[in-house]
Amino acid sequence: MRKVFLAGALAALCFVHPAMAQETTVDHGEGLKPFPLFGSSRQVTSGTTFNPAISVIFDGKYYNDNVDGEAGEILEHADGFHGHHGDHEHGELSRGFNLGETELVFSASVDNYMDAFLNLAIESDGIEIEEAFGITRSLPGGLQLKFGKFFSGIGYQNDKHPHEWHFADQALAYQLLLGDHGLNDIGIQLTWLPELPVYTLVGVEAFQGTSEAISNVVDDAEEFGLRQRSGPRLFTGFLKVAPDLGFNHAMRAGLFGGVSRLHQEEHDDGVLQFLEGDTWFAGADLVYKYTSGKAYGMGNLVLQSEYIYREKDLELAFDDDPAKTLGASQDSNQDGFYIQGIYGFAPRWTAGARLDMVGLTNTVARDGVKTDYDDSRRYSAALTFNPTEFSRFRVQFNRGDIAVDGERERFNQVLLQYQLALGVHGAHKF
Amino acid sequence: MKPVLRKSVLILLVLMTLLVSAGTALAQVRVVATTTSMGMLARTVGGDAVEVTVLAPPDRDAHYLQARPSMMVELRRADLLVAVGAELEVGWLPAALQGAANPRILPGRLGYFEAAAQIPLLEGDGVADRALGDVHPMGNPHVNMDPLRMVQVARALADRLAAMQPQTAEIMRANAERFAGMVEARLGDWRSRVEGAPGIVLFHRDANYLMARLGVPILGYIEPLPGIPPSARHLQALVSELQGRKGVVVHIGHQPAQGPQFVGSTLGWPVFSLPLDPPLQADGEGYLKMIDLWVEAIAKGKG
Numbered sequence: 001m002r003k004v005f006l007a008g009a010l011a012a013l014c015f016v017h018p019a020m021a022q023e024t025t026v027d028h029g030e031g032l033k034p035f036p037l038f039g040s041s042r043q044v045t046s047g048t049t050f051n052p053a054i055s056v057i058f059d060g061k062y063y064n065d066n067v068d069g070e071a072g073e074i075l076e077h078a079d080g081f082h083g084h085h086g087d088h089e090h091g092e093l094s095r096g097f098n099l100g101e102t103e104l105v106f107s108a109s110v111d112n113y114m115d116a117f118l119n120l121a122i123e124s125d126g127i128e129i130e131e132a133f134g135i136t137r138s139l140p141g142g143l144q145l146k147f148g149k150f151f152s153g154i155g156y157q158n159d160k161h162p163h164e165w166h167f168a169d170q171a172l173a174y175q176l177l178l179g180d181h182g183l184n185d186i187g188i189q190l191t192w193l194p195e196l197p198v199y200t201l202v203g204v205e206a207f208q209g210t211s212e213a214i215s216n217v218v219d220d221a222e223e224f225g226l227r228q229r230s231g232p233r234l235f236t237g238f239l240k241v242a243p244d245l246g247f248n249h250a251m252r253a254g255l256f257g258g259v260s261r262l263h264q265e266e267h268d269d270g271v272l273q274f275l276e277g278d279t280w281f282a283g284a285d286l287v288y289k290y291t292s293g294k295a296y297g298m299g300n301l302v303l304q305s306e307y308i309y310r311e312k313d314l315e316l317a318f319d320d321d322p323a324k325t326l327g328a329s330q331d332s333n334q335d336g337f338y339i340q341g342i343y344g345f346a347p348r349w350t351a352g353a354r355l356d357m358v359g360l361t362n363t364v365a366r367d368g369v370k371t372d373y374d375d376s377r378r379y380s381a382a383l384t385f386n387p388t389e390f391s392r393f394r395v396q397f398n399r400g401d402i403a404v405d406g407e408r409e410r411f412n413q414v415l416l417q418y419q420l421a422l423g424v425h426g427a428h429k430f
Numbered sequence: 431m432k433p434v435l436r437k438s439v440l441i442l443l444v445l446m447t448l449l450v451s452a453g454t455a456l457a458q459v460r461v462v463a464t465t466t467s468m469g470m471l472a473r474t475v476g477g478d479a480v481e482v483t484v485l486a487p488p489d490r491d492a493h494y495l496q497a498r499p500s501m502m503v504e505l506r507r508a509d510l511l512v513a514v515g516a517e518l519e520v521g522w523l524p525a526a527l528q529g530a531a532n533p534r535i536l537p538g539r540l541g542y543f544e545a546a547a548q549i550p551l552l553e554g555d556g557v558a559d560r561a562l563g564d565v566h567p568m569g570n571p572h573v574n575m576d577p578l579r580m581v582q583v584a585r586a587l588a589d590r591l592a593a594m595q596p597q598t599a600e601i602m603r604a605n606a607e608r609f610a611g612m613v614e615a616r617l618g619d620w621r622s623r624v625e626g627a628p629g630i631v632l633f634h635r636d637a638n639y640l641m642a643r644l645g646v647p648i649l650g651y652i653e654p655l656p657g658i659p660p661s662a663r664h665l666q667a668l669v670s671e672l673q674g675r676k677g678v679v680v681h682i683g684h685q686p687a688q689g690p691q692f693v694g695s696t697l698g699w700p701v702f703s704l705p706l707d708p709p710l711q712a713d714g715e716g717y718l719k720m721i722d723l724w725v726e727a728i729a730k731g732k733g
Contacts, residue, residue, distance in 0.1 A: 112538075138533040142506060193531045195507050199499035201529075242499030247487040250498040289498075293490050295686050296659060347659055347686070388657060389521070390560060425517065427525035430497050 052108035052118075055423030057163045059100030062416040063093035071400060071411045079373035079403040080334050080362040081176045093415075099124060103161065105423075113138050119161065130161070130184065142193035152183035153191065153203045154238045154256035155306050156285040164429065166302065166342045167382050168396045168417040172356035173336030177281065177310045179213040183258075186210065187232060199242035199252070209233025214279045214310065215260035224274050224318040226264055234260045250289045252430065257282035263312060271321050275330055277314035283307050289430075296347035297386070305339040309361065331365045334358070340380075348387065354380040359403065374403035392419045459594055462508040462535075464519050465492050466707040467574035467717065468545060472512050474714040475588045475605045479598040483508075485526070488707040491684045492518050493564070493657075497525035505530035508541065510594065512587065515544030516551060516571035540594065546571055548586040549579045552638055563655030574707065576639035577617070577721055581610045609714045616718055620644060620725045627728045628676040631668070631693060633685040636706055637724065646728050649677050652689040660689035669696045678731040680724070682706045702727040 065071040072092040076082065101121040109115050119131040133148030151159035157171055158178070169175075174182050187207035194200060208231035209215035215234040218226055236258035245251055259280045267273040285306040292299025312332045316324060336358030344350050359375035382396040398413040458481040463469035469484040476482070483504045486492050492514065505511065505526055513519055527536065535541035551569025558567035573579050588606035592599030621644060629647035630637075635656060641648050649672055654664040672693075679701045681690040687703065694701035704723050708716040 137536060139531070140533070142531045144531045191531070193502065193506055193529070197503065199503045240499075244500035244503065247490070250496060250500065252499055289496060291490075291496055293487075293684055295491070295684055297494070388560075388564065425520045427523065427528075428497060428521055429525050430499060430529070 050108075052106040053424040055105045055421060055426060057103040057105070057161075057422075058418070058420040059102065059162060060418050061093060061098045061100055061168060062096065063098055063413070064095050065411050065413045067409075067411040069093075069095045071398075071413050074400065074402050074404060074409045074411060075172070075175070075376075077402075077404045078176060078358065078376045079405065080332065080359050080364060081376075082404075100417075101128075101130075101162065103130070103163065105426075109137070110134065130181075142195060144191045144193075146189040146191075147187070149186045150184070150189070151181075152185065152205055152207070152236055152258075153189060154183060154205075154236055154258065155254065155283060155308070156252070156287050156304055157306060158182040160429070163419050163421070166340060166350075166352050166384075167354055167380055168394055168415040169380075169398070171306070171338040171340075171354070172358050172376070172378055173306060173308045173338050176358050177213060177308045177334065177336055179211050183207075183211055183214075183236070185215075185234065187234070198244070199240070201238075201240040203238045203240075205236045205258075206232040207234040207236070209260055209262060211260075214258070214281060214312075215263050216265060217262065218264040218266055218274060221264065226274055226317050227262060227276055229262045233262045234258060248291055248293070250291075250430070252285075252287050254285040255283075256285070263314065264317070265314065271319065273316065273320070273324075274318040275314040276317040277312065279310065279312045281308060281310040283309060287430075292344070294344075294347075297344040297350065298347045300344040300350075302342040303340070305337065307335065307337040309333075309335040328367045329365070330367075333361050333363050335361045348385060350384045350386070352380075352382040352384065354378075354382075356380070374406065374408075376400075376402040378402075389425070390421045393417070394419075457595075459591060460507055460509045461512055462504045462510070463512045464523060465514055465574065466710055466712060467580070468512040468514060469710070470708050470712045470714065470717045471545075471580065471584055471587055471609075472510075473712075474609050474717075475584050475602050476591055477598075477601060477605055479595055479602065480510075480591065484710060485523075486519075486707075488705055488709055489683050491682075492707075493521060495519075495522040497522040497529065499529070501526040502529040505535060506532050508532060508535050510541045510543060510590070511535040512543045512545070514546060514571055514574060516546035516568045516573070517566050518546075518571035540590075543587060543590050545573055545580075545583045548583050549573060552642060553635070563653075564657030570635055570638055572636040572706070573639055575637050575721075575724075576643050577613045577718070578643060579639060580717070581606075581613050584609050612714055612718060616721075620721070623725050624728045627678075627731045629731065630677060630728055631672070631679045631690075631699075633681040633690060636682065637680070640721065640724060644725070644728070649675070652679075652681065652685075652693065659686070665689055665692055669693055672697055676731055676733055678702060678727055680704055680727055700727075700730050702730075 101123050104120040104122060107117040113136060114134045115137055116134045117131060121128045121130045129149055131150045133146050133150040135146045136144055139145060153159055157174060185207035187205055189203060189205040191201055191203040210217060221228050238254060238256035240252055240254040242252040261278055263279045264274060264276040283306060287304045290301040314330045316326050316328045338354060338356045340352060340354035342350050342352040356378040357375055359373060362373040362375060364371050379399040380396060382394055384392060384394040386392050394417040396415040400411045402409045458479060461472040461476060461480045461482045463472050463482055463484050465486050466484050466488040469482050472480055472482045485501050486495055513523060554569030556567050557565060584606040588602040591602045624644050624646055627646055629649040630641060631650045632648060633652040650668045652660050654661060677699050679690045679694040679699050681687060681703055683703055683705060690701050704727060705720055708720045
């Protein structure tokens with residue numbers, strides 16, 4: 001596959017580049033080189049050699065929809081999923097030109113034991129540390145330890161940066177069940193790749209628990225008499241298995257899940273309310289890739305699908321209305337999936353289609369009284385042109401069919417996107 | 431202890447001893463090679479002392495592979511990784527290495543061997559400007575196309591394998607020398623066959639080492655810049671520049687044939703589709719046969 005994936009890969013940046021840079025300039029075969037007659041004018045310094053590998057990824061979009069720019073708003077009010085969002089809007093696109101996040105990626109080996117990786121997302125309103133972690137490189141037995149802030153290893157799409165997505169926006173199942181950025185938190189991850197004939201990766205993670213959709217913590221909890229609990233509050237695990245299908249085909253299947261020991265939601269529909277409790281989620285992911293071997297990515301195919309189920313067991317912990325009974329339960333069960341395919345129909349061109357569905361299971365039981373909500377859907381089609389591995393232009397069309405207050409709200413969205421990459425050539429993650 | 435039990439314990443002990451000794455006797459070095467050229471080298475030099483797996487089949491462009499999980503399985507159990515290097519595999523090998531969690535084969539360790547680091551590279555002018563295409567500032571990575579450089583790499587690889595398995599050191603060095611002998615034996619023949627050949631048009635800068643070695647002029651490239659597909663304007667310019675001259679057009683199987691066919695038919699030159707790497711299980715002989723194909727094609731340019 002020819003994709004622009006400059007930064008994604010820690011490894012490129014950390015493992016190979018510095019070593020290659022140093023080794024290839026050494027003339028092993030021909031013995032020592034004589035000094036140039038008039039002396040070398042090269043500066044002998046380790047200044048640049050020790051600098052981390054750097055890349056920059058630019059992202060911008062033109063956006064429009066047929067609901068006065070409210071499509072993002074409609075999504076946030078999808079039945080069963082509405083509620084816990086604060087008043088800040090993230091990632092919402094204005095109609096017209098939008099500058100997406102500009103990613104700055106630094107990485108290098110810290111020493112012979114560890115590599116470190118930093119990914120800064122610069123947006124108009126500030127800088128966000130998307131990832132900042134250390135990862136071991138010398139543990140025996142196929143073990144790797146990662147620590148810091150990073151994307152959880154659950155699922156397939158979760159640890160992909162926006163420039164590695166096949167569409168201009170995140171899958172709905174991720175956006176509504178795990179949060180806009182998927183599961184991205186501060187914590188520690190241990191993975192184990194046992195020496196088996198079939199690829200099997202086992203991973204466990206402990207996170208502080210600051211993920212908006214499943215392990216949110218209210219800042220001024222004490223003031224409202226809410227529970228306080230020290231971290232780590234979110235624990236996850238995953239298993240990935242991939243059979244060997246030869247040179248042309250590759251497939252990977254995964255199972256994952258997680259438990260959050262604390263989740264707090266603020267609701268403010270005129271009356272301020274806080275709910276708190278715990279949550280858990282589980283899911284499965286499946287990816288299949290075919291590489292045709294033709295030039296410029298023609299004939300390549302990627303099929304991927306993921307399913308996520310989430311349960312929130314909350315109770316009323318604070319209410320401005322004194323008539324309400326504190327401790328009244330609110331249990332929600334929700335799920336979602338997406339399935340998408342990307343095909344290289346011509347050299348440098350890919351076409352993609354995606355179906356998003358959330359709320360196949362969609363119930364909220366308030367004090368034991370169960371309400372069933374409708375599902376919401378989105379249909380997407382994308383056409384992507386990759387002039388080289390370092391640049392990409394995409395046009396995407398979305399058709400949303402969202403359940404809001406029992407009604408169907410429908411919208412169309414058009415996105416034009418560019419992504420450009422500067423710097424070191426990152427490796428393409430599977 | 432009952433006699434039967436004692437007997438079975440004894441048999442078990444004998445079996446275990448046998449297994450352990452068999453294990454040490456057959457302790458092959460598990461080599462993972464990125465391309466079939468590197469696999470060929472490992473097989474030629476290592477002989478019975480190595481077990482070789484290849485990650486990229488010969489009909490693929492080693493620039494553009496996917497870091498498949500099955501690669502990580504191979505790398506996880508490898509004792510030695512033999513890569514071409516000079517960033518040829520930069521798009522996928524680092525990701526596969528990272529996923530393999532095998533510290534033995536990381537760059538800088540005994541288990542990491544890069545052909546490009548053993549030899550002087552061509553075109554290593556350090557120009558790192560992607561406006562000039564998908565450039566390799568460290569130098570042209572397609573070193574496998576120079577049989578003499580491959581001899582140097584084979585000797586270095588023999589040293590490396592000898593360091594990993596000292597008891598077979600002499601055999602491996604002898605194997606490398608045998609390969610050197612095979613190359614030397616053909617070099618004169620190759621040179622005389624391409625003597626006076628007018629030159630070659632390549633698709634990509636992937637056979638430059640062979641042309642430099644045999645003294646064959648490269649008359650042009652089908653792609654306007656490395657990694658950029660040919661445009662009609664570039665092909666027209668190429669054709670008008672080469673009008674009236676003689677030569678051959680060669681492209682690799684995975685490169686599109688339209689551009690080379692257009693240039694070949696317009697100029698009246700023969701067009702060949704040739705491999706850049708030998709077959710999957712090739713030995714030294716298989717590699718030299720591949721170079722033979724190139725020599726034969728270049729010689730056709732004499733008309």
